[in-house]
Amino acid sequence: xxKRVRRIYPAYFTVVALSAVTLCLLSTVPLxxxxxxxxxxxxxxxxxxxxxxxxxxxxxxxxxxMPAVNxxxxxxxxxxxxxxxxxxxxxxxxxxxxxxxxxxFLLSCIWKYGFALLDTMYSSQGIxxxxxxxxxxxxxxxxxxxxxxxxxxxxxxxxxxxxxxRHFLSISGISTGLFLLDHWFMRGNLDVLWISGLVFVFxxxxxxxxxxxxxxxxxVYTSSISRYCRR
Numbered sequence: 551x552x553k554r555v556r557r558i559y560p561a562y563f564t565v566v567a568l569s570a571v572t573l574c575l576l577s578t579v580p581l582x583x584x585x586x587x588x589x590x591x592x593x594x595x596x597x598x599x600x601x602x603x604x605x606x607x608x609x610x611x612x613x614x615x616m617p618a619v620n621x622x623x624x625x626x627x628x629x630x631x632x633x634x635x636x637x638x639x640x641x642x643x644x645x646x647x648x649x650x651x652x653x654x655f656l657l658s659c660i661w662k663y664g665f666a667l668l669d670t671m672y673s674s675q676g677i678x679x680x681x682x683x684x685x686x687x688x689x690x691x692x693x694x695x696x697x698x699x700x701x702x703x704x705x706x707x708x709x710x711x712x713x714x715x716r717h718f719l720s721i722s723g724i725s726t727g728l729f730l731l732d733h734w735f736m737r738g739n740l741d742v743l744w745i746s747g748l749v750f751v752f753x754x755x756x757x758x759x760x761x762x763x764x765x766x767x768x769x770v771y772t773s774s775i776s777r778y779c780r781r
């Protein structure tokens with residue numbers, strides 16, 4: 551963990567701080583207003599990986615639909631947290647086998663869909679951060695605990711691969727149905743289910759022998775979820 555921090559954070563700090571200072575040249579507000587509360591909120595939140603709390607700078611990119619300075623920073627946070635959680639996931643796997651992954655998946659679902667429900671119930675009451683495009687509950691829904699279920703889904707598919715491969719056609723049909731349901735009625739809330747099925751279907755069809763015989767393809771398989779899923 552220490553090596554990852556020393557490798558990633560200095561560059562991350564430089565990108566955030568340098569952007570915050572130099573983008574004053576593009577701001578539409580005076581310098582005195584630019585280097586005010588909004589500037590320090592942006593700097594503090596982004597240096598702590600809390601990008602969703604203050605994604606934009608005063609007067610910068612205000613004509614854009616989403617005025618975030620660097621909207622891709624959230625991906626680095628997700629990747630870093632996943633790396634830092636890996637030793638604990640391995641420890642839990644050695645103690646509780648499949649139960650640890652099922653538990654993590656369940657807790658992640660509770661986080662994600664719990665805040666999604668709160669967003670539906672209270673979004674009209676103006677609970678917003680500086681990112682006015684989403685309510686605070688919607689932003690919490692998309693944070694790391696809620697994203698963990700995508701990684702756990704890939705691991706669960708791998709752990710139960712020998713069982714699931716016997717139901718290839720059923721999983722293909724169910725995944726297709728879930729995709730149509732999610733696309734037309736659920737607004738993406740079921741994405742982890744049909745994307746997992748999609749990854750399984752294409753993985754089994756193209757790499758079935760490789761999955762059984764090589765560790766390399768197992769790594770590719772479990773990482774596929776994170777590449778296909780994005781909030």
